[in-house]
Amino acid sequence: MSIELRTSPHQVSDRSVPTIMKHVVLSLLPVCAFSVWQYGLSALALLLTITATCLLTERLLNRSAGQPSTLGDWSAAITGVLLALTLPPSFPLWMGVVAGFVAIAIGKALFGGLGFNVFNPALIGRAFVQAAFPVAITTWVPAFSAQRFTELVPTTLTAPLMMPPEIVDWVKQQAVDAFTGATPLARWKFENVVASTYDLLTGAVTASAGETSAILILVCGLYLAARKFMDWRIPVAVLASAALTAWLFQWYDPAHYPSPTFVLFSGGLMLGAVYMATDMATSPVTPLGVWIYGAVIGVVTVMIRYFGGLTEGVMYAILLGNALTPFIDLYTQPRVFGTRQQGKKK
Amino acid sequence: MSLPNPADEGITFDTFMEGVWRQNPVFVMVLGMCPVMAVTVSAINGISMGIATTFVLTCSCFLVSLLRKLVPKEVRIATYIVIIATFVTLVDYLIQAGSLALYEALGAFIQLIVVNCIILGRAEAHASRNPPLKAVVNALGMGLGFTIGLFALGGTREILGAGKLFGISLFGEHFQPWVVMVLPPGGFFVLGGWLLLFALFRGKAAEGGHTHGA
Numbered sequence: 001m002s003i004e005l006r007t008s009p010h011q012v013s014d015r016s017v018p019t020i021m022k023h024v025v026l027s028l029l030p031v032c033a034f035s036v037w038q039y040g041l042s043a044l045a046l047l048l049t050i051t052a053t054c055l056l057t058e059r060l061l062n063r064s065a066g067q068p069s070t071l072g073d074w075s076a077a078i079t080g081v082l083l084a085l086t087l088p089p090s091f092p093l094w095m096g097v098v099a100g101f102v103a104i105a106i107g108k109a110l111f112g113g114l115g116f117n118v119f120n121p122a123l124i125g126r127a128f129v130q131a132a133f134p135v136a137i138t139t140w141v142p143a144f145s146a147q148r149f150t151e152l153v154p155t156t157l158t159a160p161l162m163m164p165p166e167i168v169d170w171v172k173q174q175a176v177d178a179f180t181g182a183t184p185l186a187r188w189k190f191e192n193v194v195a196s197t198y199d200l201l202t203g204a205v206t207a208s209a210g211e212t213s214a215i216l217i218l219v220c221g222l223y224l225a226a227r228k229f230m231d232w233r234i235p236v237a238v239l240a241s242a243a244l245t246a247w248l249f250q251w252y253d254p255a256h257y258p259s260p261t262f263v264l265f266s267g268g269l270m271l272g273a274v275y276m277a278t279d280m281a282t283s284p285v286t287p288l289g290v291w292i293y294g295a296v297i298g299v300v301t302v303m304i305r306y307f308g309g310l311t312e313g314v315m316y317a318i319l320l321g322n323a324l325t326p327f328i329d330l331y332t333q334p335r336v337f338g339t340r341q342q343g344k345k346k
Numbered sequence: 347m348s349l350p351n352p353a354d355e356g357i358t359f360d361t362f363m364e365g366v367w368r369q370n371p372v373f374v375m376v377l378g379m380c381p382v383m384a385v386t387v388s389a390i391n392g393i394s395m396g397i398a399t400t401f402v403l404t405c406s407c408f409l410v411s412l413l414r415k416l417v418p419k420e421v422r423i424a425t426y427i428v429i430i431a432t433f434v435t436l437v438d439y440l441i442q443a444g445s446l447a448l449y450e451a452l453g454a455f456i457q458l459i460v461v462n463c464i465i466l467g468r469a470e471a472h473a474s475r476n477p478p479l480k481a482v483v484n485a486l487g488m489g490l491g492f493t494i495g496l497f498a499l500g501g502t503r504e505i506l507g508a509g510k511l512f513g514i515s516l517f518g519e520h521f522q523p524w525v526v527m528v529l530p531p532g533g534f535f536v537l538g539g540w541l542l543l544f545a546l547f548r549g550k551a552a553e554g555g556h557t558h559g560a
Binding site: 095106128131132133134136158161162163164 | 509517518520521522524525526527529531535
């Protein structure tokens with residue numbers, strides 16, 4: 001009988017970066033499917049184009065740096081899908097290509113690839129196109145239009161570098177009832193109209209491709225949290241702090257500020273809290289730090305929505321949270337077991 | 347970075363090309379970034395700023411070089427600043443008289459040439475140690491390098507930010523301007539891109555053995 005001598009670890013988890021990333025992509029598929037069902041061909045084209053751009057950029061940069069391909073870790077695919085889901089379904093494809101390239105090249109590869117990036121790459125891509133093309137990124141189209149599976153939104157196939165055509169007439173032809181061309185957040189901010197919670201939950205509102213149905217995102221997030229593919233504390237902290245802030249404001253002035261449910265289920269907060277803020281490379285690792293990080297994002301989001309010039313603040317709130325992550329990690333180091341706490345005498 | 351101080355050498359081609367290539371103020375030394383970032387929203391702004399800076403740089407270096415043996419070491423910086431400020435005032439009035447539109451586009455950055463690191467840096471590092479003619483040749487090269495840098499940034503930002511170059515429309519009226527390019531972040535993106543490209547070129551040139559004197 002031979003005895004094999006080995007050092008620890010004796011049991012290796014099958015969890016690896018590709019496994020986790022693959023499950024995140026899989027959990028995003030229902031959200032994508034709903035988005036395509038809702039917006040038709042344009043949403044599908046946007047999703048495919050941006051994801052392909054991200055994968056291609058990753059491969060090209062790998063090659064130019066002389067590194068082995070990192071496509072297999074699925075992280076570029078996540079970036080692509082998430083980025084597409086945060087953009088309006090009518091977004092011109094060539095701008096999507098710009099966003100995808102910026103997300104991977106500037107958001108990730110420039111810092112040294114997966115794990116070294118300071119900010120969420122998808123949000124970097126979105127922030128860039130929001131600064132570059134402010135009109136295109138706030139042009140909305142109605143969901144569930146009759147011809148959505150047979151024709152594209154006119155803006156989708158805009159020639160590269162050209163301005164997307166005006167789609168007001170096209171939207172009128174779609175004859176979707178009560179389409180205002182504004183997101184629930186914009187309508188609240190400029191017209192003081194609060195959308196019904198039912199509409200927000202089921203996705204019957206104007207929004208970006210993937211942030212419409214809050215329920216669907218929550219269910220997919222629950223799956224990830226249950227399989228422990230993401231830290232459930234982050235979305236809970238983000239949503240709780242946003243709700244608490246909103247509740248405080250409503251308590252102070254009910255006539256002016258909307259209810260916490262409206263704040264929770266409108267705009268990109270759900271998608272941001274579940275899929276963007278939980279990005280492992282750009283969120284804190286300490287137990288206390290995670291709560292602080294989530295709380296900062298939630299509060300800043302509500303503050304930007306209420307007092308900022310923009311109607312939606314989730315993107316900048318998460319980017320700010322990403323920027324604070326190293327400091328949060330530094331100051332929330334847990335006490336090493338068996339050592340004395342600083343300043344405390346036994 | 348070692349400062350070349352070949353006081354005994356005569357004027358070579360490298361005296362001029364140093365500022366264009368090996369020690370390019372924008373792409374290699376990364377000096378004088380304040381005007382580089384602020385005024386390069388269009389190609390014409392970049393070139394005007396470059397020419398103004400070249401003028402000040404050349405004249406100041408000439409005078410500094412002439413006076414290099416008279417000025418006591420202890421007060422040299424103050425002397426240089428007085429000399430530079432004189433020429434900046436000259437340029438300031440010249441541009442104001444020549445083109446008020448350009449004067450307003452460049453704004454305070456004309457006056458701020460006086461604190462541009464390149465000018466004081468070249469006065470201290472080169473002009474104060476070399477004879478006048480050599481200082482002028484070197485300053486002209488530096489000025490050309492700076493102008494090329496400003497033009498590269500201004501041109502890129504104008505093409506992407508407005509679809510034009512020197513005010514001439516390149517892509518027709520349906521061009522979608524990249525708003526971010528004329529905003530401050532665009533300046534950083536474009537500068538980063540050009541630094542990357544220039545480093546690549548320099549790397550390639552070094553491999554091929556085409557470096558100038560280095």
